[in-house]
Amino acid sequence: MVTRIYSHPIYLEHITPPGHPERPDRLRVIERVLDDEKFAALDRVQAPEGDPATILYAHPQSFVDKVHAAIPETGIQRVDADTTVSPKSWQAALTAIGAANAAVDDVFAGRASNVFVASRPPGHHAEKSTAMGFCLFNHAAIAARHAQKAHGAERVAIVDWDVHHGNGTQHIFWDDPSVLFCSTHQMPLYPGTGAKDETGVGNIVNAPLAPRTGSDLFRDAFRTRVLPAVENFAPDLVIVSAGFDAHHLDPLAEINLTEEDFDWATGQLMESADRHAAGRLVSLLEGGYDLHGLAFSVAAHVGRMMKG
Ligand SMILES: [Zn+2]
Numbered sequence: 001m002v003t004r005i006y007s008h009p010i011y012l013e014h015i016t017p018p019g020h021p022e023r024p025d026r027l028r029v030i031e032r033v034l035d036d037e038k039f040a041a042l043d044r045v046q047a048p049e050g051d052p053a054t055i056l057y058a059h060p061q062s063f064v065d066k067v068h069a070a071i072p073e074t075g076i077q078r079v080d081a082d083t084t085v086s087p088k089s090w091q092a093a094l095t096a097i098g099a100a101n102a103a104v105d106d107v108f109a110g111r112a113s114n115v116f117v118a119s120r121p122p123g124h125h126a127e128k129s130t131a132m133g134f135c136l137f138n139h140a141a142i143a144a145r146h147a148q149k150a151h152g153a154e155r156v157a158i159v160d161w162d163v164h165h166g167n168g169t170q171h172i173f174w175d176d177p178s179v180l181f182c183s184t185h186q187m188p189l190y191p192g193t194g195a196k197d198e199t200g201v202g203n204i205v206n207a208p209l210a211p212r213t214g215s216d217l218f219r220d221a222f223r224t225r226v227l228p229a230v231e232n233f234a235p236d237l238v239i240v241s242a243g244f245d246a247h248h249l250d251p252l253a254e255i256n257l258t259e260e261d262f263d264w265a266t267g268q269l270m271e272s273a274d275r276h277a278a279g280r281l282v283s284l285l286e287g288g289y290d291l292h293g294l295a296f297s298v299a300a301h302v303g304r305m306m307k308g
Contacts, residue, residue, distance in 0.1 A: 001113035001279075003306045004106055006099035007031065008047040011120045013088035017076055020084070021252060021289035022121065022134040030118050030285075033295040034302065041306060043112060047119065049091070050098030057145035058138050058172050063129040067093075067136055080132045093121055093136045100143035100284055101150075104237065107280040108151040114270070114281040114305045116242075118298070122286040124166035124241045125191060133164065133191060140241045140284050141172045144179050147237045154178060157235035159226060159269060160185070161262075162243020162286040163253040165194030165206070169241065174200045180233040182226045184218060186211060186246070186253045205229040209246075211254040215261050218246070222265055230272045238273040238281045240266075244288030244297035252289050259293075259300035266304040281305070 012024040034042065055064050070079050071090045078084050096119035103115035123140055125133030140158050147153035158173075160166035160183040170193065173179040180203050185194050187208030194206045207221040230238070248256040266283075273281040283301065288294035 002043040004043040004045055004112035004115040006045055006047040007118040008095050010092050010095050014092035014120050015086035016084055026294055027118055029291045029295040030298050033299045047095050047099035048102050050094045054142055055137055058141040059128055083131050083134055097139050097142050100139040101146045103282040104143050104147045113279050113308055116283045116302050118285050124160055124169050124286050126168040127171040138168045140239050141169050144239055153236040155233055155235045156237045157230050157233055158239045160241035162241055163246035163255050164190055166241050167191045167193040170204055177201050177203050182229050184221050186255050189253055209255055214256040218257055218261055227268055234276040236277050238269055238277055240283040241286050242283045243286035244294050247293035247297050249290040249293035259296040262297045263300040263304045266301050
């Protein structure tokens with residue numbers, strides 16, 4: 001079986017202000033690095049537009065309406081201190097959701113063994129009724145619910161290795177034992193949540209990392225906190241909130257991972273997915289703001305996914 005990748009030109013049309021780290025060039029460098037011959041076997045598919053009704057899996061209608069109403073006809077509109085929308089942002093966000101849901105459909109239908117979604121805007125900071133941290137809607141949360149509603153998944157594990165805590169995903173599933181949320185992230189750092197003692201109903205596992213943590217301590221945290229939780233949970237699907245801003249080159253944080261760490265972590269989660277979820281793994285792009293660090297890391301991550 002193949003590794004599938006979803007992308008769409010609309011993702012480049014979610015425009016952020018000049019100098020903003022979450023910018024269209026992020027996807028351009030990913031496309032370029034995956035153009036290499038060694039990725040020739042990737043099954044490249046244009047992302048479908050999402051069904052707006054699926055946004056309601058994670059967000060109330062009043063919030064959906066609020067985001068929709070904020071979309072400007074021209075220029076850029078601010079919705080949070082560092083989150084903005086432009087005229088095509090609605091369609092970009094909806095297509096990010098469409099790709100995440102389609103990726104879930106693919107792994108359950110056996111069209112792909114695993115899928116990477118290269119989309120913008122990211123999603124893991126979006127809480128039920130709050131757009132924040134460059135995120136409008138929480139596509140990982142929506143995809144997890146889609147797996148439950150459309151494919152009868154009983155347990156979905158979301159593993160978030162973005163350097164920032166996935167506060168939105170934690171918020172959405174705080175009291176839901178059918179979804180496991182595990183996060184490694186720098187602490188202290190934006191958004192400030194993600195302490196070890198935030199455990200929900202036993203379904204939240206936070207592994208905060210001190211600034212300047214490198215490969216060894218990251219792998220320790222993954223080995224001792226994240227992987228045992230996933231093993232114990234025995235998910236029907238593994239979703240990765242794949243941010244690559246814990247790379248040592250990233251300007252937004254101070255964790256010193258290399259692309260080899262993302263290769264390793266990917267392999268570990270694939271083994272868990274093989275044991276419990278017939279290999280079903282869906283990876284959604286979150287952060288990653290140094291263009292070289294991002295490109296190298298995505299190449300390592302997707303390269304490992306393709307090894308099956
Ligand atoms: Zn991040």
